[in-house]
Structures are given as C-alpha cells and as structure tokens.
Amino acid sequence: MxxxxxxxxxxxxxxxxxxxxxxxxxxxxxxxxxxxxxxxxxxxxxxxxxxxxxxxxxxxxxxxxxxxxxxxxxxxxxxxxxxxxxxxxxxxxxxxxxxxxxxxxxxxxxxxxxxxxxxxxxxxxxxxxxxxxxxxxxxxxxxxxxxxxxxxxxxxxxxxxxxxxxxxxDELTAERKSREETELRLTASVLEAFCRGSEYELMLACAPMMKNRALMQKVADRITVTVRDALAGDAAPPLSGCEREAILLSATFPTSTLLAVCEVMARISARANANANENLLLSAFSAELAALKEKTE
Ligand SMILES: [Zn+2]
The missing domain is CATH 3.40.50.300 (P-loop containing nucleotide triphosphate hydrolases)
Incomplete structure (x- = not known):
C-alpha cells in the first residue's frame, strides 16, 4: 500500500x-x-x-x-x-x-x-x-x-x-516532531547507559551527538528536566517525556548524585551554547557522567 x-x-x-x-x-x-x-x-x-x-x-x-x-x-x-x-x-x-x-x-x-x-x-x-x-x-x-x-x-x-x-x-510540524523524537531517544539511551553501565557504554550512547552541538545542548537540557522529574517523584507531573528513565534514575542514585548530574548538564549546555570544541564537549559529556556514576558506587 x-x-x-x-x-x-x-x-x-x-x-x-x-x-x-x-x-x-x-x-x-x-x-x-x-x-x-x-x-x-x-x-x-x-x-x-x-x-x-x-x-x-x-x-x-x-x-x-x-x-x-x-x-x-x-x-x-x-x-x-x-x-x-x-x-x-x-x-x-x-x-x-x-x-x-x-x-x-x-x-x-x-x-x-x-x-x-x-x-x-x-x-x-x-x-x-x-x-x-x-x-x-x-x-x-x-x-x-x-x-x-x-x-x-x-x-x-x-x-x-x-x-x-x-x-x-505541515512541514514544520513534521520536522519538529522528528527532531523531538531524536532528542528523546538520545536522552533515554544516554540515561539508560548512565544508570547501567560503563564509560564505554556512555560513550556509545553519546556518539550520535558528535559534531552536533545544538543536539548536544538539547539532550543536556532534556536530561536536566528528566532528573528534575526523578527528584520530584510523584509530587509533580512529569515534564520530560522520559518517565521511564526518571523512575530508573531515582531508583539508582541518591539525591546528591542527581543534583550533580544537573550541574554537569548545565555546564555542558552552557559550553555547547558558547561554541566550545565539539569533540572535547562530547568526551566531557560521557566522561563527567561516568565519573559521577563511579563516585556513587
Ligand atoms: Zn510492481
């Protein structure tokens, strides 16, 4: 058909x-x-x-x-x-x-x-x-x-x-929709790798953002919103679109780690916005998250 x-x-x-x-x-x-x-x-x-x-x-x-x-x-x-x-x-x-x-x-x-x-x-x-x-x-x-x-x-x-x-x-609707889907998918896979895995897994999950500073910033911002959902728990309606990952985050990490994730993401987002070197930014993205994960364990 x-x-x-x-x-x-x-x-x-x-x-x-x-x-x-x-x-x-x-x-x-x-x-x-x-x-x-x-x-x-x-x-x-x-x-x-x-x-x-x-x-x-x-x-x-x-x-x-x-x-x-x-x-x-x-x-x-x-x-x-x-x-x-x-x-x-x-x-x-x-x-x-x-x-x-x-x-x-x-x-x-x-x-x-x-x-x-x-x-x-x-x-x-x-x-x-x-x-x-x-x-x-x-x-x-x-x-x-x-x-x-x-x-x-x-x-x-x-x-x-x-x-x-x-x-x-509508072209705008279709393009926006597909952009949002990409952002959500990446946010979910980065967070899953963060909760589950090694620095290597995180690197793989972050790889699609290579050379795409705008996407990196969007994903960093979405991760922040997801972490806020995780911190709020049932107290507030979820805003991130990544409810599953929010639950996973709050089940895996103490509040202190989650707050630290927000700090890391704020830094990445600001640097992406300030045209920082894309390769360094991408490694910072996965390495800083992995470091947080290690600290928790
Ligand atoms: Zn035919």
Missing part, C-alpha cells in the same frame, strides 16, 4: 488510493509539505504506481516487479531527477532545457511512462516555471511530472492551476 504514512493527511491518502483503483494518475502532480525525505518517498511511490508491471487488484503497485525495484533503488532509466547540479544552489534554465524540454518527446526506455521529478520545486525561478507551463498543462501521453515543494506559496498561480496538489502535511 503506498501513501500509508500515518502522518499524511487522510484526504491525501484516500485520493491516492482512488487514483490507483481507477488505474490512472494525473500527469502533473505537486507534492507539498512534510519533510524533504517524505516528499521523495511519496514521489517514488507514485512513480511505482505509474510504472508497476504487475499492479494488484486495487491498482496498488506490487513493489516487487522489475520496475518497482528499480524505481525504489533510484536506478530506473525513465525516472528523471531534476535537482541543482554540482556546485549550484538552484536548477538552471539551461538544465531544464537539456534535461526536460529536449527529451520530452523521446519515448520511455523501458517503462510505461517517463517520470520527471523536480526536487526543490520551490526554488525554480519564475522564468523556469513559465517555461514549463505549457508542458505541465499538456504533457505527452507517456510523461508524468512530479513537483516536490516545501510549500505551495513559492509556485506561480499559473503553475498551481495546472497541477493536482497532494499535501503531505
């Missing part, structure tokens, strides 16, 4: 299922919102739906035929990626002419259709968008256009009126 992502709006998922059942996809589709990775995944799935050699009864792509597998691997010759070339921030007019306009009437190599995927459609200049208008409106029968854009706002109204728009959800 394609477009099964629970974060996608229900209306979008239903629309795509209906396209599949009907056995026909619109030739020009604009995918907006969510994050860049999800937009790319959605585009891949639409390309499969358009090219699958053995679609299921409900029109869904099989995901296992030659075409589906090549598309998934990014190796299908009839899926054409249009994205900024090396050392460029945006797609150039010359590139659109060469990759799109000059190849438009050439039949697909092996697929049923040729799919042009425009990454970062929000960065396409007005000149390019205008150059594509006629093509998007009346593409050759064997072509399909997928425009991937952060939002619809950056596209010309004339383009918007010629595409079928599929919203994948």
């Amino acid at each position: 394609i477009f099964a992502d629970k974060d996608f709006p229900a209306a979008t998922r239903e629309t795509v299922a209906a396209f599949c059942r009907r056995g026909r996809l619109p030739q020009s589709i604009l995918l907006t919102g969510s994050g860049a990775k999800k937009r790319e995944k959605a585009a891949t799935e639409l390309a499969m739906a358009a090219m699958c050699e053995q679609p299921k009864q409900d029109g869904q792509p099989c995901l296992t035929c030659d075409a589906c597998r090549k598309i998934k691997a990014g190796a299908h010759p009839d899926v054409i990626r249009i994205e900024p070339e090396k050392d460029r921030k945006t797609v150039s007019v010359e590139q659109v002419r060469r990759q799109v306009l000059e190849t438009l009437w050439i039949a697909p190599n092996e697929g049923k259709v040729k799919v042009y995927v425009f990454f970062g459609a929000e960065t396409l200049s007005d000149v390019i968008q205008n150059a594509l208008l006629k093509t998007i409106e009346e593409p050759p029968a064997f072509t399909m256009f997928l425009l991937l854009s952060r939002s619809r706002d950056m596209l010309l109204p004339t383009v918007l009126s010629r595409v079928t728009e599929l919203s994948l959800g």
Whole structure:
C-alpha cells in the first residue's frame, strides 16, 4: 500500500488510493509539505504506481516487479531527477532545457511512462516555471511530472492551476516532531547507559551527538528536566517525556548524585551554547557522567 504514512493527511491518502483503483494518475502532480525525505518517498511511490508491471487488484503497485525495484533503488532509466547540479544552489534554465524540454518527446526506455521529478520545486525561478507551463498543462501521453515543494506559496498561480496538489502535511510540524523524537531517544539511551553501565557504554550512547552541538545542548537540557522529574517523584507531573528513565534514575542514585548530574548538564549546555570544541564537549559529556556514576558506587 503506498501513501500509508500515518502522518499524511487522510484526504491525501484516500485520493491516492482512488487514483490507483481507477488505474490512472494525473500527469502533473505537486507534492507539498512534510519533510524533504517524505516528499521523495511519496514521489517514488507514485512513480511505482505509474510504472508497476504487475499492479494488484486495487491498482496498488506490487513493489516487487522489475520496475518497482528499480524505481525504489533510484536506478530506473525513465525516472528523471531534476535537482541543482554540482556546485549550484538552484536548477538552471539551461538544465531544464537539456534535461526536460529536449527529451520530452523521446519515448520511455523501458517503462510505461517517463517520470520527471523536480526536487526543490520551490526554488525554480519564475522564468523556469513559465517555461514549463505549457508542458505541465499538456504533457505527452507517456510523461508524468512530479513537483516536490516545501510549500505551495513559492509556485506561480499559473503553475498551481495546472497541477493536482497532494499535501503531505505541515512541514514544520513534521520536522519538529522528528527532531523531538531524536532528542528523546538520545536522552533515554544516554540515561539508560548512565544508570547501567560503563564509560564505554556512555560513550556509545553519546556518539550520535558528535559534531552536533545544538543536539548536544538539547539532550543536556532534556536530561536536566528528566532528573528534575526523578527528584520530584510523584509530587509533580512529569515534564520530560522520559518517565521511564526518571523512575530508573531515582531508583539508582541518591539525591546528591542527581543534583550533580544537573550541574554537569548545565555546564555542558552552557559550553555547547558558547561554541566550545565539539569533540572535547562530547568526551566531557560521557566522561563527567561516568565519573559521577563511579563516585556513587
Ligand atoms: Zn510492481
């Protein structure tokens, strides 16, 4: 089942299922919102739906035929990626002419259709968008256009009126959510290693924060909140999102150690904020925690 992502709006998922059942996809589709990775995944799935050699009864792509597998691997010759070339921030007019306009009437190599995927459609200049208008409106029968854009706002109204728009959800919400999940996961694994283990385990748990000072600061702050949850016990509602780890902390350490953890984290957070050397910061993160653990034992 394609477009099964629970974060996608229900209306979008239903629309795509209906396209599949009907056995026909619109030739020009604009995918907006969510994050860049999800937009790319959605585009891949639409390309499969358009090219699958053995679609299921409900029109869904099989995901296992030659075409589906090549598309998934990014190796299908009839899926054409249009994205900024090396050392460029945006797609150039010359590139659109060469990759799109000059190849438009050439039949697909092996697929049923040729799919042009425009990454970062929000960065396409007005000149390019205008150059594509006629093509998007009346593409050759064997072509399909997928425009991937952060939002619809950056596209010309004339383009918007010629595409079928599929919203994948609010980009900010999706990005924030995935950032928060990463922070929570890291906070939990660092604290578990702290409660359980050796300095080596702590180092492993801290490793994903390498070269990411902002993440380190966030995790340090979340650890502080979790420790406060541990200190408060049942007296206050938990604020950290790491309830399990809070319970583990209060079961493992005396109050004095927990207070010391808060001090260490405050120091790390301040240094991360002050642009301290990232490698030193990361070793401080695990080494100072490990030292506290040792002191307790
Ligand atoms: Zn297939």
